[in-house]
Amino acid sequence: MEPVTPADLETLGRQLRRPARGTAGVAWRCPCGRPGVVATAPRLPDGTPFPTTYYLTCPHAVAGCSRLEASGLMTELTERLRTDPELAGGYRAAHRAYLDDRAALGRALDGDPVPEIDGVSAGGMPDRVKCLHALVGHALAAGRGVNPVGDEALDRIGAFWSPPCLTDQQTDQHTDQHTDQQTDGGDR
Numbered sequence: 001m002e003p004v005t006p007a008d009l010e011t012l013g014r015q016l017r018r019p020a021r022g023t024a025g026v027a028w029r030c031p032c033g034r035p036g037v038v039a040t041a042p043r044l045p046d047g048t049p050f051p052t053t054y055y056l057t058c059p060h061a062v063a064g065c066s067r068l069e070a071s072g073l074m075t076e077l078t079e080r081l082r083t084d085p086e087l088a089g090g091y092r093a094a095h096r097a098y099l100d101d102r103a104a105l106g107r108a109l110d111g112d113p114v115p116e117i118d119g120v121s122a123g124g125m126p127d128r129v130k131c132l133h134a135l136v137g138h139a140l141a142a143g144r145g146v147n148p149v150g151d152e153a154l155d156r157i158g159a160f161w162s163p164p165c166l167t168d169q170q171t172d173q174h175t176d177q178h179t180d181q182q183t184d185g186g187d188r
Helices: 006-016 059-070 073-083 085-109 132-142 148-157 168-181
Strands: 023-029 035-040 054-056
Touching (some): 035 132, 054 059, 059 132
Antiparallel strands (some): 035 054
């Protein structure tokens, strides 16, 4: 994780169309250098518990996840979790890794546990697929091989960072088109 800069916070504000909250750092950067996934504190500054440690912000990746969700992929992947023991085992391991990452982040930030979200990861882990945005955010932040469902979604999205990344003005326009498809809070 990299420290978040004032320029990152400005970019995040454009990507999210609101100020970023509880940002602990940049967990993944697009090859263009912009933040694409942020690490968020387990408890927001206003005291709200926030289970989504890895929050996907890249407009191209958000749009790709939204397309996959609209295609019915979450239902397909949830069914595969029931029938594919290897995928299910990898997904349970991803859930544990997510919880471990959040606990480590919480200790690094203030050391206080957040009992309200104890055992809750994101994206439906460990038993179902509820939010590809959260799972792709985890896959990008943690790297390949940690979250098999996030990895598969990334494979299906393809090289979302090309053609060249969006300019700041295009980021604003692209984000406007996809904001309604990604809600705030919950699993993201």
